[in-house]
Amino acid sequence: MNKPVTNQGLEDLLAEAAYDRSHAAFARQVNAAGARDHGLILRYDGASVYWWLRGRRPEQPGPELIATVLSARLHRQVNVAELGFAGRDGERDGLLFPATVPEAVETASALWRRFGRRGRPATVAPFVTAAAIETGWRWHFDPPDSSIARAAGRRVTGMDVEMLRGCFDQFLELDRRHGGGHARTFLADFLTRDVAPLLRGSYTDPVGRDLFAVAAELTGMAGFMSYDISEQGAAQRAFIQALRLSKASGDRTYGAHILANLATQAVFLDLPGEAVRLARAAIDGAGRRPVASVSARLLSSQATAHAVAGDLQAFRTAIGKAEHALNRADETGPSWAGYFSPAHLAGSAMRSLLDLGRPEEALTFREQVMDLAPGNARTRALHTALTATAYARAGHVDAAAHLALEALALAQRIRSERVQARITLLASTLAPHRPVPEVAAFLEQAVGP
Structure with missing residues (x-):
């Protein structure tokens, strides 16, 4: 016994296109579009269409191909959103x-x-x-x-x-x-x-x-x-x-910036391979001569990706190129790139050197990371916690504890899980030093007694 149709949107479109009684012919057209547009060998048939009408969603680029075939047949644009698949694959x-x-x-x-x-x-x-x-x-x-x-x-x-x-x-x-x-x-x-x-x-x-x-x-x-x-x-x-x-x-440069954001997200999630590939794609996608401020931002992302992957030499090469680019930056870049300052680059370098297990070298950036404009409250909290972590890992517990209390005060005014994650990391780094009074005061406020 046939199951009832649940995808009314697709059924209506097939009827409008006169494919309601020729599902196999429709499937052949989808296969042909896949071969023509993507070089794919697809084997959809009438049974495939039967199941599409009953809630099954084809893998990409199936929905796009279906929309293409229907658009050509109906002489109007049919969007994937009209096919009735939306919401059936919520993830x-x-x-x-x-x-x-x-x-x-x-x-x-x-x-x-x-x-x-x-x-x-x-x-x-x-x-x-x-x-x-x-x-x-x-x-x-x-x-x-x-x-x-x-x-x-x-x-x-x-x-x-x-x-x-x-x-x-x-x-x-x-x-x-x-x-x-x-x-x-x-x-x-x-x-x-x-x-x-x-x-x-x-x-x-x-x-x-x-x-x-x-x-x-x-x-x-x-x-x-x-x-x-x-x-x-x-x-x-x-x-x-x-x-x-x-x-x-x-705008390819902004697209490259978004790819760099995806690389930064991969760094945060500890996905080094994906981070390196995305950062490389961002640089390649920006073209041969992006303006200096954009180039610095993209190279900074590449440096952090190499660091989380454990590649010290590649990190040094990328961070050096980023510093050179930022030194050349002027007011000609896009407005969205204007935020990226020497302090942001120093923060990337410090975080990367900590990932590479070099806290003393990370501390060479301790003054630059705090040279921020007054409005950058979140970055100030992030960099304060980061610097405190560098001090703690280098064995300078008193300096770390002093900055830890400052970072905690800044964090309490900001709704940012990244800042809270930095505070949590700092607390775990300082936990072995609880007997130090200032460390104890920080830990009591950050994680409790």
């Missing part, structure tokens, strides 16, 4: 690199909505190691979007884009001062209410590319906020969608 929502610009808009919009829901449903999404590497490959090798002009909905102008950039600056200030846990829900609501309608509006190709660029930056910020509060699966999905939006904008 992968936002995890795939959308094939087309309309799919990118719908996938990002769905992710923003989930981020904005109270109760934090996005936190259940797991981090998927292979997804970041696949995304980097797709970003690098998928063909560029020839035009993203759109002629439906309200007219979007350059003034709308400038408004979004002003809001980006405000959210960035909130994140740096208070941590990712403070403003991500507000940012997600803004993306849903203000940015998504603009992406679905009407715009020329130049305005559209500027619009997608700022949407990518805002989505990347949502990813970094998620990373900061240790929602790693949510962060990964936001970074992937930011990467797709940046590809639509044509």
Whole structure:
């Protein structure tokens, strides 16, 4: 006895395309599209279509191929979101690199909505190691979007884009001062209410590319906020969608920055192989001559990746190149790269040298890491805890204890799991020295008696 159809969306599209009575012919068209567009040998048949209609989702690029075949048959754009598969593979929502610009808009919009829901449903999404590497490959090798002009909905102008950039600056200030846990829900609501309608509006190709660029930056910020509060699966999905939006904008340097963020996330999760590959992909993807500030930021990510992989020589080479690039930096770089200062590079070097077991050398950066602008409250807390850890591992317990109390005071004003992780690491490093009064005072406040 046949099972009932559960995917009404796909059934309706097949009927509209006159494939409702020729499932095998439809499957052959999907196979042909896979061979033509991706060089794949697929063996879908009528039974495959039967199960798609009953809740089974084909592996990628199956949904993309189905949408391609239906689009050609119906002479209109059919998006993956219309196929009825959404929500049936919840773990992968936002995890795939959308094939087309309309799919990118719908996938990002769905992710923003989930981020904005109270109760934090996005936190259940797991981090998927292979997804970041696949995304980097797709970003690098998928063909560029020839035009993203759109002629439906309200007219979007350059003034709308400038408004979004002003809001980006405000959210960035909130994140740096208070941590990712403070403003991500507000940012997600803004993306849903203000940015998504603009992406679905009407715009020329130049305005559209500027619009997608700022949407990518805002989505990347949502990813970094998620990373900061240790929602790693949510962060990964936001970074992937930011990467797709940046590809639509044509801004390769920001896409490279997002790949570097994925590399940094891999470092945090102690995935050295993935970190090294992603950092290399970021540098390769930025082109031959990125501006100095961008180059420094990407090379810094590569240095930390090599350090967590235990490669001292590769770390020294990358950090030296990053220092040289930062010395050449001026005011000509993109605004999003302006945050990366000598103090940030010194923090990367110090953390890397600790990973490499060289705390005394790490302490040579102790003054540079604290040379921060007043608004960088989270980075100041991170660097204070990091410096205290370096002192502790080098055997300078009194100096470590003094800075530990300072780091704890800073951490209490910031909603950041990264900062809390640094405090926890510092506490475990200082735990053998509890008899020292200042260490005992720190440990009592940090972990209890």
